[in-house]
Amino acid sequence: MVNPRGAVRSLKEYHPPLGNREGLRLDFNENTVGCSPRVLEKLRQITADQLARYPDRDPAEKLVAEHFGIEPSEILLTNGTDEAIHLICETYLEPGDEAIVVVPTFSMYEIYAGATGAKVVTIQAGEDFSFPTEVVLARTNQRTRLIAVANPNNPTGTLVSQLELIRIAQAAPHAAFLVDEAYFEFCGESLVPQWRDVPNMFVSRTFSKVYGLAGLRIGVLMGNAAQMQWVRRVSSPYNLNEAAIQCLGEALADQNYIRTYVDETTAGRTQLEEELKSAGVRYWPSRANFVLMHFGEKNADFIKLMRERGILVRDRSSDPGCAGCVRITVGMKDQNEFLFVALREVLEQLGGRAKAAQ
Numbered sequence: 001m002v003n004p005r006g007a008v009r010s011l012k013e014y015h016p017p018l019g020n021r022e023g024l025r026l027d028f029n030e031n032t033v034g035c036s037p038r039v040l041e042k043l044r045q046i047t048a049d050q051l052a053r054y055p056d057r058d059p060a061e062k063l064v065a066e067h068f069g070i071e072p073s074e075i076l077l078t079n080g081t082d083e084a085i086h087l088i089c090e091t092y093l094e095p096g097d098e099a100i101v102v103v104p105t106f107s108m109y110e111i112y113a114g115a116t117g118a119k120v121v122t123i124q125a126g127e128d129f130s131f132p133t134e135v136v137l138a139r140t141n142q143r144t145r146l147i148a149v150a151n152p153n154n155p156t157g158t159l160v161s162q163l164e165l166i167r168i169a170q171a172a173p174h175a176a177f178l179v180d181e182a183y184f185e186f187c188g189e190s191l192v193p194q195w196r197d198v199p200n201m202f203v204s205r206t207f208s209k210v211y212g213l214a215g216l217r218i219g220v221l222m223g224n225a226a227q228m229q230w231v232r233r234v235s236s237p238y239n240l241n242e243a244a245i246q247c248l249g250e251a252l253a254d255q256n257y258i259r260t261y262v263d264e265t266t267a268g269r270t271q272l273e274e275e276l277k278s279a280g281v282r283y284w285p286s287r288a289n290f291v292l293m294h295f296g297e298k299n300a301d302f303i304k305l306m307r308e309r310g311i312l313v314r315d316r317s318s319d320p321g322c323a324g325c326v327r328i329t330v331g332m333k334d335q336n337e338f339l340f341v342a343l344r345e346v347l348e349q350l351g352g353r354a355k356a357a358q
């Protein structure tokens with residue numbers, strides 16, 4: 001038996017519940033109807049010769065850079081945002097450094113930062129999951145080498161103002177400041193290309209959410225060209241598979257598909273919030289494609305009863321500050337209608353006890 005490094009031994013296990021997902025998928029914030037048909041058509045055309053070659057990422061990077069209106073030197077395509085986070089941690093962190101993560105948030109910041117041997121400083125979000133800017137500033141010191149923020153945040157759906165983020169990044173010029181904009185399309189606020197003024201800032205995006213391509217694993221890391229050179233050194237030149245590279249053009253070209261999906265899901269988000277409000281269920285207003293809500297002791301029953309109706313939702317009760325909470329992804333109009341009917345029935349079945357549990 002070979003002993004893993006101490007930093008690895010102390011990592012928390014993270015096993016998202018990806019098995020047995022038959023039903024309406026409102027549990028992982030994915031696109032609930034899948035990608036543009038143009039992407040599928042492109043996939044069908046892939047040839048054996050294309051698959052036989054090692055993938056060349058450069059043309060895809062030029063394409064995505066053009067889409068964002070930035071230079072290819074400011075961008076790195078990654079194997080999902082997960083790899084972008086991993087690369088940032090590998091590039092900037094070493095044992096003895098500190099990484100600041102405001103919780104509850106996406107788990108991978110803590111895991112990849114912790115795996116380097118750096119100390120992960122977790123800071124609990126404030127009242128109603130507001131971003132604790134002053135606490136983050138107070139906890140930042142010379143050892144802070146990474147600050148990672150999901151904006152909008154998962155699982156809370158909250159958004160931090162750009163001014164606050166810029167203020168923190170500027171206060172910690174010796175730290176890589178990663179703003180993960182995985183849910184950007186549902187809120188429309190972005191820090192691209194803020195790194196031109198604030199060179200320690202990185203921004204990531206993903207094709208896993210609104211684009212419906214979580215299975216292909218395509219992430220985008222953007223930042224100051226000089227910084228990106230270092231990140232690129234850590235990255236495998238073959239990190240992106242050929243199928244993903246082939247599809248990118250069609251995925252980006254079909255912006256009508258993206259707009260329609262965003263319009264329906266954001267309308268659905270408002271409706272879901274109204275449903276919850278009129279049912280007296282506590283929830284946190286969201287800027288993403290999901291809503292976090294609180295059922296207290298009835299959480300497990302709620303999740304089970306929804307599953308019995310064919311709807312998968314995500315238990316977030318073990319996230320810091322989220323005891324008794326569930327996160328529900330919003331989908332397209334007819335899916336949301338199906339959700340609202342089930343929600344009313346389940347709340348009825350729980351007999352107002354969900355309300356009482358708050």
Ligand SMILES: Cc1ncc(COP(=O)(O)O)c(C=O)c1O
Pocket residue numbers: 028029079080081082083106150153154180182205206207208214218219
């Ligand atoms: C904030 C955030 N970042 C990143 C990811 C993962 O993205 P990807 O599939 O591109 O690795 C998720 C997925 O849930 C997320 O919520």
